Amino acid sequence: MQFLQANPLAGLDWPVRMLVTEEADSSVSIAWTDFAYVQRRYRIAGKDAQLNMASEVAAAIAHSTSK
Template sequence: MRETRHSSLGVAHDEECDWRKVSAEQPSSQRMILFGNPALGTTFIAANPSSGLDWPVRVLVYQTKDGSANVAHNDFDWIARRHGISNRETEFKMAIEVIESVTSSVRQ
């Protein structure tokens, strides 16, 4: 596990390995990475246990057709609405700042 300033990197899933197993052509190079911040994740899960479906945060790092790198992750406002969490605005704002900090280097 790799610790960063705001989160822990727990798992990096190699999608390419799965593509090879089924002899399918992989559309692009991609990695699914899970990031966890126990203090934040616990707050959301305490507000609604079903939010555990979205914690830790999954980030997809992938290569676009032009060869550049990009990242994708679920929108935190959507996660809040999905799980009916309306009383954790400060924590969701912090989660947004953390994920933007983590993913900003890929977008440069």
């Protein structure tokens, strides 16, 4: 993966994990680590397009799961 090649320590937050929780009212919440945070944390440069795509994919997965 390009992010791991940019900084192998990014493997601490990769692969992306999503936490799905059900609330008392039966609503479902989905959370994951923001890719901009991962980018800053590991000082990943020159991968903005890839990180934006990863963010879009994660949001699409979360959206489709919460229906």
